[in-house]
Amino acid sequence: MAVSRAIDKLNDRIAATVAWALLAAVLICAINALVRYSLNMSSNAWLEVQWYLFAAVFLLASPHTLRRDEHVRIDVITGRFSRRTQVIIDLFGYFVFLLPICGVILYYGIPFALVSIRSAEMSSNAGGLIVWPAKLLVPVGFALMILQGLSEAIKRIEYLRGRLDASAFAKHAASPQEEIAAIKQANRID
Numbered sequence: 001m002a003v004s005r006a007i008d009k010l011n012d013r014i015a016a017t018v019a020w021a022l023l024a025a026v027l028i029c030a031i032n033a034l035v036r037y038s039l040n041m042s043s044n045a046w047l048e049v050q051w052y053l054f055a056a057v058f059l060l061a062s063p064h065t066l067r068r069d070e071h072v073r074i075d076v077i078t079g080r081f082s083r084r085t086q087v088i089i090d091l092f093g094y095f096v097f098l099l100p101i102c103g104v105i106l107y108y109g110i111p112f113a114l115v116s117i118r119s120a121e122m123s124s125n126a127g128g129l130i131v132w133p134a135k136l137l138v139p140v141g142f143a144l145m146i147l148q149g150l151s152e153a154i155k156r157i158e159y160l161r162g163r164l165d166a167s168a169f170a171k172h173a174a175s176p177q178e179e180i181a182a183i184k185q186a187n188r189i190d
Helices: 001-037 044-067 082-120 134-162 176-189
Strands: none
Touching: 001 044, 001 134, 044 134, 082 134
């Protein structure tokens, strides 16, 4: 469990940091649009930095989404099963799909990024940026996803052994009913 907690903490910190990249991307997008339409000026570099920031958010925050159990799944079907069966389905998904696919992407992503770094690859767009930081996000993001997948597997195995409560990996998001109740409560206070 110490390894699992360390991985969770790492991905939580990365996600908190990457949240600022989303804010930066939105601001750059807004400023770029204002400048483009009001002054009829723009640069491919501004567009590319937005893409890089969105790529960073997606690739580096996805492990945190997995940790919070907020990824896409078919709860309508699995919700009918016992918690133990749901955990077994999760483990099957991690070991048969998530970890192998992330491993393949990591295997091919490392050389993909290294070639770009070694060649100091530049964008083919006029005024574009260097490309390797964006390509480096692929192996880094999938390495973090593998780590988080292992962390989630550890937690579920410990649950099956009776050493961990399901709340350690249960969905952290509020249900729609809880969100509605919170909105109603906030409106009563105002």
